[in-house]
Amino acid sequence: MTPPTRPLVEFHDVTVAYGRRPVVWNVDLVIDSPCLFGIIGPNGAGKSTLLKAALGLVPLVGGEVRFFGEPLGRVRSRVGYVPQRETVDWDFPVNVMDVVLMGTYGRLGWFRRPGDRERRLARECLDRVGLADVASRQIGRLSGGQQQRVFLARALAQQADVYFLDEPMAGVDVRSQERIFHVLDDLKAAGRLVVVVHHDLRTAAEWFDRVALVDRRVVAAGRTIDTLTPENLQRTYAGHVDVLDDLAQAIAARGRTP
Amino acid sequence: MTSSTLVGDLAFGLGGIHAWAMATAAVIAASCALVGTLLVVRRMSLVGDAISHAVLPGIAVAVLAGGRPGGPLVFLGAVAAAMLTVWLTQGLRAAGGLTEDAGAGVVFTTLFAIGVVLVGLAPPGTHLDAACVLYGELAFLPFDTISIAGQPVPRAFVAGATVLAGLVAAAVATWKLQVFTAFDPAGARMAGIPVAAVTTGLLAATAVATVASFDAVGAVLVVAMLVAPAAAAELLTRRLHRMVVVAMALGAVAACVGYLAAWRLHTSAAGMIAVVLGLEYAAAAALTPDDGLAARLIGRVRLAWRVAREDRLATVWRAEEAGNRAAARPQTPHEAVVVRWLEFTGHLLRDGSSWRLSPAGRREAENVVRSHRLWEAWLGRHADLPLDHLHPPAEWVEHHLGAEMRERLEADMDERAADPHGREIPPEA
Numbered sequence: 211m212t213p214p215t216r217p218l219v220e221f222h223d224v225t226v227a228y229g230r231r232p233v234v235w236n237v238d239l240v241i242d243s244p245c246l247f248g249i250i251g252p253n254g255a256g257k258s259t260l261l262k263a264a265l266g267l268v269p270l271v272g273g274e275v276r277f278f279g280e281p282l283g284r285v286r287s288r289v290g291y292v293p294q295r296e297t298v299d300w301d302f303p304v305n306v307m308d309v310v311l312m313g314t315y316g317r318l319g320w321f322r323r324p325g326d327r328e329r330r331l332a333r334e335c336l337d338r339v340g341l342a343d344v345a346s347r348q349i350g351r352l353s354g355g356q357q358q359r360v361f362l363a364r365a366l367a368q369q370a371d372v373y374f375l376d377e378p379m380a381g382v383d384v385r386s387q388e389r390i391f392h393v394l395d396d397l398k399a400a401g402r403l404v405v406v407v408h409h410d411l412r413t414a415a416e417w418f419d420r421v422a423l424v425d426r427r428v429v430a431a432g433r434t435i436d437t438l439t440p441e442n443l444q445r446t447y448a449g450h451v452d453v454l455d456d457l458a459q460a461i462a463a464r465g466r467t468p
Numbered sequence: 469m470t471s472s473t474l475v476g477d478l479a480f481g482l483g484g485i486h487a488w489a490m491a492t493a494a495v496i497a498a499s500c501a502l503v504g505t506l507l508v509v510r511r512m513s514l515v516g517d518a519i520s521h522a523v524l525p526g527i528a529v530a531v532l533a534g535g536r537p538g539g540p541l542v543f544l545g546a547v548a549a550a551m552l553t554v555w556l557t558q559g560l561r562a563a564g565g566l567t568e569d570a571g572a573g574v575v576f577t578t579l580f581a582i583g584v585v586l587v588g589l590a591p592p593g594t595h596l597d598a599a600c601v602l603y604g605e606l607a608f609l610p611f612d613t614i615s616i617a618g619q620p621v622p623r624a625f626v627a628g629a630t631v632l633a634g635l636v637a638a639a640v641a642t643w644k645l646q647v648f649t650a651f652d653p654a655g656a657r658m659a660g661i662p663v664a665a666v667t668t669g670l671l672a673a674t675a676v677a678t679v680a681s682f683d684a685v686g687a688v689l690v691v692a693m694l695v696a697p698a699a700a701a702e703l704l705t706r707r708l709h710r711m712v713v714v715a716m717a718l719g720a721v722a723a724c725v726g727y728l729a730a731w732r733l734h735t736s737a738a739g740m741i742a743v744v745l746g747l748e749y750a751a752a753a754a755l756t757p758d759d760g761l762a763a764r765l766i767g768r769v770r771l772a773w774r775v776a777r778e779d780r781l782a783t784v785w786r787a788e789e790a791g792n793r794a795a796a797r798p799q800t801p802h803e804a805v806v807v808r809w810l811e812f813t814g815h816l817l818r819d820g821s822s823w824r825l826s827p828a829g830r831r832e833a834e835n836v837v838r839s840h841r842l843w844e845a846w847l848g849r850h851a852d853l854p855l856d857h858l859h860p861p862a863e864w865v866e867h868h869l870g871a872e873m874r875e876r877l878e879a880d881m882d883e884r885a886a887d888p889h890g891r892e893i894p895p896e897a
Binding site for chain 1: 509511641642644645647648650651652654655656657658659660661662702705706707708711
């Protein structure tokens with residue numbers, strides 16, 4: 211496991227841009243112990259962008275992100291990712307088991323095929339998210355909540371130490387939400403760090419140990435109880451970030467990145 | 469055509485050049501179907517179209533530089549041209565803000581046009597001819613042979629079979645990577661899969677399959693071989709590994725059938741193969757197991773028949789409840805047919821000029837009426853609807869409530885065994 215001196219995840223002065231236009235500014239964030247960590251903020255605040263940037267799916271224009279003190283490339287298999295459900299085509303001709311098995315591919319390397327061991331693991335993971343009985347179903351025939359849980363099971367099958375989930379509760383029925391939160395809670399209990407991009411304040415207060423309030427920059431971060439204060443929420447949801455927007459425009463127009 | 473002449477054609481075909489032509493067409497079609505399946509599930513059919521056209525200048529340059537059609541140099545030129553298309557398309561999008569489809573449209577037509585011009589510039593005697601490049605000529609291929617173990621084998625077949633074997637081997641080796649990348653590129657990248665290389669590999673494979681097909685079917689119709697079998701297979705199976713096999717089989721069958729039909733009708737083999745592929749797709753769309761035209765039609769007829777039966781039984785039940793059996797007499801010929809059928813199956817019993825319910829008919833009727841009245845009661849309680857608006861929705865829902873749903877609806881009511889109109893709700897039969 212991780213040496214205690216190394217933070218699980220650290221963002222150092224991270225700025226992310228689409229094209230030339232910065233969307234998330236100067237994020238500095240250290241998560242040093244296993245917990246349920248929420249990235250909370252309004253629509254268009256750049257939460258998902260920040261998460262994708264951490265995982266190298268969107269390029270950084272400044273700063274760096276480290277996992278266990280290392281760059282992502284050296285610890286890839288220890289970092290699990292649950293993308294937003296809409297990012298894939300659910301009519302794709304695979305069944306539930308096929309998708310969950312993809313979680314084992316990283317460990318298997320490029321050419322080895324999943325065998326009995328991987329199948330057993332995949333079934334276990336499906337059981338944990340409550341989908342053992344739909345293993346052979348075509349993924350398009352599942353409800354939104356079930357599809358989200360398939361993605362979660364795939365991440366579980368990866369057996370990572372840090373998990374990143376992008377809006378796992380969006381468009382998901384209440385029963386699935388409960389189930390997902392319980393699985394995440396179990397992961398935390400097993401010593402894993404779980405970082406969740408989330409938009410619902412009510413469930414955020416209920417489930418997350420620590421949160422970062424994000425609106426194009428980190429407004430506040432820390433223990434949930436200390437961070438979700440009326441003033442902080444006011445600054446996050448009704449804050450005046452016109453300055454950042456106008457600056458981003460100016461930077462894009464001038465054709466230089468900071 | 470009589471069956472004896474068909475058998476004669478087949479015997480002749482299997483014995484001679486026709487067999488070679490069909491075999492060549494089949495291996496080519498299978499190669500195209502293999503890469504085409506991955507293109508189709510990645511929603512990249514247009515890229516297949518673009519590549520199949522854009523390889524032309526690559527082939528032309530390779531031939532003008534001394535390459536032999538179907539030889540390695542030509543394959544290399546084609547793959548280079550295909551990559552150029554993809555890079556130029558992406559470059560145009562990044563630089564000029566052109567959308568991907570418009571960019572591809574500009575790039576591949578331009579490259580194709582350059583290819584056509586180059587072919588026109590080729591000195592006489594080179595193995596390049598505009599008509600052949602555009603439409604191919606399957607029938608000529610068996611005459612250009614090389615000797616394998618003392619037997620003359622058409623060069624095009626050898627090239628096609630080699631390409632097919634290579635593509636199958638590559639697909640088997642990288643299947644896992646292809647599927648993950650196709651389904652979820654971001655997730656694949658996170659799992660350490662070289663997504664860009666996997667995609668480039670698929671595009672190169674598309675170029676190779678396309679070039680192998682050029683002499684046989686030409687640049688225009690190769691798109692049909694890439695896309696149609698995969699699209700048809702997608703309708704027939706929901707697992708990618710089966711889809712590939714089905715697509716390859718559909719492609720190979722269409723190649724053989726199309727070739728034979730073209731030979732009988734004295735028309736273009738490539739055109740006929742594409743037509744057969746289209747027919748295969750139409751058949752798949754009609755017969756696809758879950759929601760094909762045939763399945764949907766059968767489902768609709770079945771439902772209509774069940775609704776008619778249940779409505780009739782419920783009508784008789786209500787007439788008996790009201791003590792007016794005459795009210796249940798069929799009013800239309802259609803209803804009369806349904807009544808006859810119910811009499812035949814023993815659900816209704818004839819009683820002079822009217823009908824009454826048999827025990828089996830009563831059980832079924834009671835559950836329909838029960839469904840109807842439970843739904844009226846539930847709607848009356850939970851929806852803001854005037855009393856006279858409850859009947860139509862219940863008329864529809866009564867055919868779809870199962871025993872379990874009825875139980876749940878009943879549990880939701882507080883001990884009232886009557887519907888909102890005050891009529892009794894019969895117990896579960």
